Amino acid sequence: MSLFIRCIFCLAIVSGCCVTVVRAETQSPRWLSDTAQVTRLLGIAGKKTGIGETDSAEYYIRKAGKLAAGIKSPKSQIKYFAYYANFLFDRLRYQEALDVSKEQLKVSRQVNDLKSAANAYNNMAIQYGSLGQLETASKCLIQALKISEQTHDLLNQRKFYNNLATIFLDLNDQKNSLFYASKSYELARKLKDTMQLARSLTNLALSEVISGRYDRAISYQQLQLDIAKRKGYYDLVMDASVNLGETYIRKKEYPKALAQFAEAEKVLQKNPDEDYKMYIHNGFASAYYHLGNYRLAKAHLDRMFEQAKMYMPKIDLKNLYRLAAEIHEKLNDPEKGLALWKKYNDLNDSIISANTQKAIHEAEIRYQTNVKEKAIAQQKLLISNKNLEIQKKDQYILVSIMIIVLLLSISVIIFLIYKNKNQVVQLSLLKAQIHPHFLFNTLNNLYALSLSKSDESPAVIMGLSKILRYMLYECNAPKVSLQKEIDIIEQYISLEKIRYHNRLEVNMDINGDLESQQITPLLILPLVENAFKHGISKLVDNGWIKIETQLKQSKLIFKISNNKLAEAEFKEKQSRFGNIGLLNIKRRLKILYRGRHQLRIIDEDELFMVIMKISL
Missing domain, CATH: 1.25.40.10 (Tetratricopeptide repeat domain)
Structure with missing residues (x-):
């Protein structure tokens, strides 16, 4: 955990x-x-x-x-x-x-x-x-x-580097958190400011923690605690105490962790602070959980849980929900545990989505590029001067260059071979990602039917078994008949119609000899899933989906459109679980049909349409 x-x-x-x-x-x-x-x-x-x-x-x-x-x-x-x-x-x-x-x-x-x-x-x-x-x-x-x-402004630079390290700590990014925490610490040493030095030690220690170097982290935290006590920095005493206790938990030294939280609690009695009180009880709950004393863990959890829901930062509240879910499961309260797991997943997806991580790293890269522009220009100048020197060398040097070029060519060939193998592995992972994603969506539908005690549940299970048979046994081949792919889509639509009854109208228009062409398996199905999950499922009634498949020689045009909520309503009801299907398809198309495909997404006020063109 x-x-x-x-x-x-x-x-x-x-x-x-x-x-x-x-x-x-x-x-x-x-x-x-x-x-x-x-x-x-x-x-x-x-x-x-x-x-x-x-x-x-x-x-x-x-x-x-x-x-x-x-x-x-x-x-x-x-x-x-x-x-x-x-x-x-x-x-x-x-x-x-x-x-x-x-x-x-x-x-x-x-x-x-x-x-x-x-x-x-x-x-x-x-x-x-x-x-x-x-x-x-x-x-x-x-x-x-x-x-x-x-x-x-070196003083503020130190502070900003430290705060940027905190964001990468929240993303569990070991490399960048350590990089910016180290820059903050170096500036504090340069400033010869004890207070700034002590503050920089927090994120430096935590970067070592997420890298698994616990002993080094503990040495930093002990140093910070000594400085804070000597200088009377109350907030840093509390920060260092709580973080040291958590590091002992990571190191599985639970009695030491409990002793550290007890020390922090003594300091808290002299200087009451509701914020630190939440963190200390969280630490006690975590330590007792790992020691198997689940009732005592829950007792500490109960002392701060309601307050934490209102005031704890979301990045910390997410981890608290997870701990609470695990404690309730151990206490044989699966219903409460499941509810807490859902809160954890919802909050986790809203904070640390793939798009968020990508955007943060892109912003950080742009910043680093800005900082290093002068250095790059100097390097280019040096390279240019070296090229002039090389041109003046005799034939022996030219022979050496030819040998180097030959070696580089061999290296490039080896790299391309490795890259090709890597793409095969990546495709396998992307394909494997579809199975649990589809199964999760279908089981949700089955769960909804079972709640209403529908007589159609057996039909859903039978339809699901047919689709899973196709996924498990027929999709291992690199390509399958285009007709088979369309057949499995029709089977999936029949399952969804059971769920939506009269709320849904589906029209399919298929043209061309589908048996004559082959396609990568499970490339089209996620588009249909997406239309149901992120479009139709949000509507109360009058939902429609239109599917058009056109095959001319080896050129496939697949178009799927559906109505959806107006943009304002859609944002309020939007799922926090992300959109695995579309992202998966984009990556697979880029690898399998590079230069031979087009994927166009039209997202209007009440209409969502995807047009996929592939040269098979």
Whole structure:
């Protein structure tokens, strides 16, 4: 099972926001300027926050915001926005904090305050990350990094690198998380700042954890804990304690993990914090689960579960759902366990989808390309100079070059052979992916029929067995008759008609001698599945599907269209499980029919159409 580990996100606060509190609170001294009044009000809010009067603190923060807007002072407005965003984030009000940070960015751009704009981007990234929107978070952080490089702001660069490492930790990307965590740590050492050094150690240690180097991670966490205790950094003491306990769980040293969480709980008693309380009980629950004490694990889970559902960042809540599901299964409560597994899967798919990971990595690659442009230009210049030198060499060097070219040619041939083998393996994996995907969809239909105690369930099972026989025994060949592929589609449609009854109209128009041509098996079926699952299944009634198959000589045109919900409604009811079928087909077509196929997808307001053309 995956374990929860607390990552550090570093919020950026505009310098000068946290001020000492002046004597009076209710009446402003006349000698203070308007901008000083803003600072004074934020100082009062800080005092109120410190004694737990958060409602009163927010009143003074809002009052400072109104004053800053009234005097039209961008500097005061930026100070207010940064302070308020941090206040809201600490209260776990992520969406409100995000809205405030967007206003900070807007004002910062208007007055060309690059440092404040970078801080706003950083804060937005943290808030998007807490809301589970990792792709948008990564884009904001890359913008912040670009600005900090322009301004040569090493302190903020360290912070932004650390936060980017956190995103890659959430994606379980060992290489990139370690790369950016190391850059953050190196900058902290360069700055000779103990606080920054201690903060950088968190993600550096966690990168070692997901790489399986637990002893190295523990050494970093112990160092961080020592620094935090010596300097009195309470939040870092808690972070290091919780993360150290989780690392011991990964290392299967459960008694040490329990002892570490107990130490963290003692610190928490002196400095109560609901956020850390959730993480500590989560750690206890995980450790007791691995020790087989499921009732005690559930007891700790119950002490924080409801609060976690409301306030825990989605990336952490996902792992909590998984732990809770496993605990309930061990306690012989499969119904509750199944419900929690569904929540885990829904949340996991919404946060870490394939498209999200791809978009984040593409953004990161674009950033790295930007950074390295100068280095690449210098390398090209060096290569050009070397080419001039080579041209001046005698025939012996030319012979050497010919030998090198020959060796390179052999290497290319070997690479192409390996690439071909790799494509065969990839095709096998893609084909294997279709089977469970189809089976999952069909079993869902069968489950729905069984709930209604339908007499048509046996017919569904028989139809399913015919399709599975085709998948298991006839699809092992590289190609099958096009007629067989269409026959199996008709069998699948008959199963779906049992489920939808009068809600569905299916029209098929088939032209050409299908027996005369062969096609890669299971290439068309996922398109039909897609029409049912992502189109028709969302409609209440009046659903229709039209399938047109035209074969002229060796050219196949397959067209499938269906009606669907209007775009606004479709987004609300859209499945979180992604669209495996279309992605699978695109990859297989690219490998099997490279240069010999066209795939066009038309997605309009109430119509979805796929047109596939293949030269067989």
